[in-house]
Amino acid sequence: MNYALIFKGHEFEYEIQAVVKIFIPRVRFQLCRDTEIPEAENQILTEYDKNKNLMHVDILLHDKKYTVSAPACAEKSGQEFQLCQMLYTGLQKLTGYQPPWGMLTGIRPVRKVLDLIGQGMTPDQACTELKQKYLISDKKLKLACDTALIQKEILPHSLKEIGLYISVPFCPTRCSYCSFVSHSIESAGNLIPEYVQKLCEEIKILGKLIEQYHLSVQSVYIGGGTPTAVSAGQLRQIMQAVQNYIDLSHAQEYTVEAGRADTITEEKLLVIKEMKADRISVNPQTLQDNVLKEIGRCHTARQAVEAFLLARKLGFDNINMDLIAGLPSDTFAGFSDTLEKVLSLSPDSITVHTLTLKRAGKLYHDEQYQNTEISEIEKMAEYSAEVLPKAGYRPYYLYRQKNTLGNLENVGYAKSGKENIYNILIMDDRQTILGAGCAASSKIITPDQNLTRVMNYKFPYEYIHRFEELMTKKQQIAQELEKLT
Numbered sequence: 001m002n003y004a005l006i007f008k009g010h011e012f013e014y015e016i017q018a019v020v021k022i023f024i025p026r027v028r029f030q031l032c033r034d035t036e037i038p039e040a041e042n043q044i045l046t047e048y049d050k051n052k053n054l055m056h057v058d059i060l061l062h063d064k065k066y067t068v069s070a071p072a073c074a075e076k077s078g079q080e081f082q083l084c085q086m087l088y089t090g091l092q093k094l095t096g097y098q099p100p101w102g103m104l105t106g107i108r109p110v111r112k113v114l115d116l117i118g119q120g121m122t123p124d125q126a127c128t129e130l131k132q133k134y135l136i137s138d139k140k141l142k143l144a145c146d147t148a149l150i151q152k153e154i155l156p157h158s159l160k161e162i163g164l165y166i167s168v169p170f171c172p173t174r175c176s177y178c179s180f181v182s183h184s185i186e187s188a189g190n191l192i193p194e195y196v197q198k199l200c201e202e203i204k205i206l207g208k209l210i211e212q213y214h215l216s217v218q219s220v221y222i223g224g225g226t227p228t229a230v231s232a233g234q235l236r237q238i239m240q241a242v243q244n245y246i247d248l249s250h251a252q253e254y255t256v257e258a259g260r261a262d263t264i265t266e267e268k269l270l271v272i273k274e275m276k277a278d279r280i281s282v283n284p285q286t287l288q289d290n291v292l293k294e295i296g297r298c299h300t301a302r303q304a305v306e307a308f309l310l311a312r313k314l315g316f317d318n319i320n321m322d323l324i325a326g327l328p329s330d331t332f333a334g335f336s337d338t339l340e341k342v343l344s345l346s347p348d349s350i351t352v353h354t355l356t357l358k359r360a361g362k363l364y365h366d367e368q369y370q371n372t373e374i375s376e377i378e379k380m381a382e383y384s385a386e387v388l389p390k391a392g393y394r395p396y397y398l399y400r401q402k403n404t405l406g407n408l409e410n411v412g413y414a415k416s417g418k419e420n421i422y423n424i425l426i427m428d429d430r431q432t433i434l435g436a437g438c439a440a441s442s443k444i445i446t447p448d449q450n451l452t453r454v455m456n457y458k459f460p461y462e463y464i465h466r467f468e469e470l471m472t473k474k475q476q477i478a479q480e481l482e483k484l485t
C-alpha cells in the first residue's frame with residue numbers, strides 16, 4: 001500500500017509531517033510539493049491557497065475520505081498551527097484515535113507549563129490553556145503539571161551553576177532497540193585504554209575552564225553506554241580524573257549510570273563509592289527473562305535484582321532503576337509484574353521510558369515488530385503514572401522523543417529529595433552542561449538565554465584520533481563561557 005503527502009502553497013512541511021506521524025507512524029510517505037500529482041492509494045493534501053485566502057485539507061485514507069476548507073487565519077504566525085489543527089481533526093475522525101498528548105508534537109511539555117506559569121498563570125490556568133490549544137488528555141496534563149511544580153522547587157537559579165557529563169560509550173553487547181553510539185566490547189574493546197586516557201585529558205581541560213570562569217559544578221553524570229562496562233581500573237582512572245581536576249565542593253549529586261547488571265561487580269561498586277559518587281543506576285529495563293533475551297541483554301532478571309541488592313549492601317542509598325514500556329514480546333501483565341518486583345526493592349527513583357524505534361536500532365527494521373499494539377503500551381505508561389505516585393514516587397522529569405511508540409513519554413519518578421538535577425537540566429535547556437567524551441555535547445546558556453551547542457566527535461575512533469582538533473572546539477566553549485562572567 002502506498003502513501004503520499006502533498007504540500008501546496010505553504011512551507012509547513014515539518015509540522016504537517018509530525019501531525020501525520022501521530023496517527024500513521026512508521027509509514028514512509030512519498031512527499032510531493034505543489035504541482036506534483038502522485039498516484040497513491042492513500043493521500044493527504046494540505047494546501048494554503050493564497051489567492052482565495054483559504055486553507056484546505058483533503059485526506060484519502062484506507063478508502064475513507066475527509067475534506068475541509070476554512071478562511072486562512074489573518075496572523076501569518078498562526079497559519080501553520082491552523083493547518084495542522086485542521087489536519088489533526090481530519091485524521092482523528094478517520095482513524096478514531098485519541099492521541100494522549102493531543103496534537104502536541106514537541107518534546108518538552110513540562111517546559112510549556114513552566115513557561116506559562118512564568119508568564120503569570122496559575123498551574124490550573126496553564127493546563128486549561130494547553131488543553132484548549134493542543135487537546136491534551138487530562139491525565140497527561142496532570143502528569144506534566146505535577147512534574148513542572150516539582151521541577152520549580154529543584155531547578156537551579158544561577159547560570160554559573162553547571163552540570164558535567166562524561167561519556168563512556170561501551171556496552172557488553174548491543175541491545176536490539178539501541179540507537180546510541182555505544183559500541184560493544186567485542187567490536188571496540190581494544191579502543192578502551194586509549195579512549196580512557198583521552199577522556200581523562202579532556203576532563204582536565206574542562207576542569208581548567210570551570211576554574212577560569214568561576215563556575216560551580218552542581219551535578220556530575222557519568223553515562224554512556226554503560227560506564228561499568230570498562231574494567232574497575234579504567235573506571236577508577238576516569239573517576240580519579242574527576243577527583244583531581246574538577247572542584248566538587250559545590251556538587252549536590254554525582255551519578256554513575258552503572259546500567260546493565262552483567263557489568264556490575266563489587267569491585268566496581270567499591271570504586272564508585274570510594275570516588276564519592278552518591279547515585280547509581282541499575283537498569284533492568286524489564287524483569288522478564290524472555291524479554292531480556294529478546295532484546296539481546298546477556299543477564300537475567302535475578303542478576304539485576306542481585307546487582308541492586310549488592311549496591312544496597314555496600315551502602316548506596318540513592319539508586320535509580322530504569323524500565324521500558326513496549327519492549328518486544330513484553331505484555332501488560334509482564335510489565336506490571338516487573339513494576340511490582342521493582343517496587344518491592346524500593347529503589348530511590350524509577351524511570352519509565354517508552355520504547356523509541358529509531359533507524360539506528362536493529363528493532364526498527366524488524367518487520368515483526370511493526371504492528372505493535374499501541375493500546376497495550378499506553379496501558380503500561382498509564383499504569384506507571386497511577387501506581388508510582390501511590391507508592392511515594394513523584395514525577396520530576398518528563399520528555400518525549402520522536403518515534404516513540406504511541407507518541408508517549410519518558411518519566412523519571414523519585415522519592416522526595418532523590419530527584420536527579422542532571423536529568424532535569426539535560427531536558428530543560430536552562431543551564432550550562434559541559435560534556436566530555438565521544439558523542440557528548442556541551443551546551444552553554446548565556447544570560448540572554450541563548451544556547452550554543454558544541455558537539456564532540458561521535459565515535460570513539462574519531463574521538464581518539466582527532467583529539468587535537470577537538471581541542472579547538474574548547475576555544476568556542478571558552479568564548480561562550482566568557483559571556484557568563
Ligand code: SF4
Pocket residue numbers: 170171173174175177178179180182224225226259260
Ligand atoms: S545498555 Fe543502553 S547504551 Fe548499551 S546497548 Fe543497551 S540500550 Fe544501548
